[in-house]
Amino acid sequence: MMKIGNRTFQSRLLLGTGKYPSYDIQKEAVAVSGAEILTFALRRMNVFEESQPNFLEKLDLTKYALLPNTAGAKNAEEAVRIAKLAKASGLCDMVKVEIIGCSKTLLPDPVETLKASEKLLELGFTVLPYTSDDVVLAKRLEELGVHAVMPGAAPIGSGRGIINPLNISLIIEQSKIPVIVDAGVGSPKDAAFAMELGADGVLLNTAVSNAEDPVKMARAMSLAIEAGRLGFEAGRMAMKKYGEASSPASGLVTS
Amino acid sequence: MNIQLNGKSIDVPDDIGTLQDLLVWYGLQDRMVIAELNREIIKKETYQSTALTEKDILELIHFVGGG
Numbered sequence: 001m002m003k004i005g006n007r008t009f010q011s012r013l014l015l016g017t018g019k020y021p022s023y024d025i026q027k028e029a030v031a032v033s034g035a036e037i038l039t040f041a042l043r044r045m046n047v048f049e050e051s052q053p054n055f056l057e058k059l060d061l062t063k064y065a066l067l068p069n070t071a072g073a074k075n076a077e078e079a080v081r082i083a084k085l086a087k088a089s090g091l092c093d094m095v096k097v098e099i100i101g102c103s104k105t106l107l108p109d110p111v112e113t114l115k116a117s118e119k120l121l122e123l124g125f126t127v128l129p130y131t132s133d134d135v136v137l138a139k140r141l142e143e144l145g146v147h148a149v150m151p152g153a154a155p156i157g158s159g160r161g162i163i164n165p166l167n168i169s170l171i172i173e174q175s176k177i178p179v180i181v182d183a184g185v186g187s188p189k190d191a192a193f194a195m196e197l198g199a200d201g202v203l204l205n206t207a208v209s210n211a212e213d214p215v216k217m218a219r220a221m222s223l224a225i226e227a228g229r230l231g232f233e234a235g236r237m238a239m240k241k242y243g244e245a246s247s248p249a250s251g252l253v254t255s
Numbered sequence: 256m257n258i259q260l261n262g263k264s265i266d267v268p269d270d271i272g273t274l275q276d277l278l279v280w281y282g283l284q285d286r287m288v289i290a291e292l293n294r295e296i297i298k299k300e301t302y303q304s305t306a307l308t309e310k311d312i313l314e315l316i317h318f319v320g321g322g
Contacts, residue, residue: 016322026320041321044261044314045288047281056318057287069321085316088289088296156322183322205322 002200004178005094005126005147007065009036012195013225014067014180015218016205017055025214026055033218039067039096039203042082066092067128073099076115083120095120096150096182096203097129106156110137114144121145130182133167139174148177150203153194154184157206161190165197172198188217188224195228196236258311267307275302277313289316 002009015035020026030038040056056066068086073079076099083095097116101109108131117129126147131137133151141149151171154160161184162168172179178200185191185204194202202225211217256267260277271277274297278284290297291314297305307313 016320018320018322020320039322040318042289042316043319045283045286045317047261047283047315048263054287054317055320066318068318071321084296085289085291086318088298089287089318090299091287091318203322 002178004037004128007126009065010034011036011222011225012201012229013191013222014039014182014201014203015208016203018205019209020214021209023055023058026209027058029208029214029218030059032215032222033208034222036063037065037067037094039069039205041069041071042086043072061091065094067094067096068092069096069098069130070116071098071100073116074101074112075099075109076112076119079112079116080119080123083116083125084123087125093124094126094128094147097127108132108152110134113137114140117141117146118144128180133164133171135167135170135174138171138179142175142177146177148180148200149175150180150182152183153181153190154186156183158184159186159207159210160184161186162193162197165193168194168199169197188220191221192224192228192231195225196231198232201225256307256309258307258309258313260313261315272306273303274305274307274313277307278302278315283315287317290314291316 002012011034013035014037015033016039070079070082073082079099097113099109099112100106113129117127120127128148128150129141129146130150138149153162180201180203181194181199182203185207191202208214208217271280293312
């Protein structure tokens with residue numbers, strides 16, 4: 001069970017809703033993923049053209065918690081504006097603070113993320129900042145009172161997996177709030193690895209939506225996250241330098 | 256009346272006086288829409304009583320897929 005703010009969730013997979021090949025595939029992928037938290041972005045409606053089907057409007061909102069992001073914001077002020085608009089929908093009080101500081105790498109701006117998180121906490125939001133894997137920054141965010149910290153595994157949409165597992169594990173070790181590894185996860189192996197390090201959850205989008213079979217990958221991610229979590233809870237064996245036989249050394253049939 | 260809607264300058268017919276009228280005009284009255292008028296968020300309950308005036312800057316926002 002994962003607790004964020006005053007809500008608890010059975011699933012530790014947070015799923016993004018962007019870039020799926022079709023609505024039907026997306027619907028099925030979301031269903032088999034078991035995810036209870038879905039991320040969204042806010043954009044202007046295309047009021048001047050025939051409207052396209054909107055995934056959110058077709059969703060059973062009693063089953064899912066919405067986690068709008070502030071993607072598109074370049075500074076704290078813009079992020080706060082987007083978060084307020086999201087809350088005005090009446091559909092959510094959580095927000096993923098996402099302030100991109102570099103258009104090429106899409107890495108987050110730590111200074112603006114900190115500022116926006118502080119302001120949004122003042123305004124009563126449940127705040128989940130997407131951050132770089134900086135250990136001190138994660139600490140500073142926790143001290144502000146954010147409800148979870150979401151360090152990136154690798155740049156958004158890069159699918160490179162956890163580039164700095166040491167930093168991620170140091171963040172997990174120091175944090176009393178949930179740590180959700182967000183962005184850069186490419187395969188079930190990466191998701192399982194994050195969970196084995198002790199992460200409370202994994203947020204991913206492109207790894208599923210850009211898979212050859214997004215529905216199958218959604219299921220794979222769900223299983224990987226569950227397996228990784230169980231492995232973490234079970235406590236892995238110590239690593240050794242040399243081999244150690246699993247079969248008894250005594251009573252050998254051969255002399 | 257001329258207003259700016261989602262970054263575009265548009266001419267609105269005279270019989271459209273409120274935000275609700277405008278949403279109906281665009282067929283958006285039943286859609287999940289968030290309205291921001293001159294940088295102020297407008298609550299759904301007040302769409303009917305929110306008058307539009309010349310040079311207003313209106314943003315109609317919704318949720319789209321994102322990570």
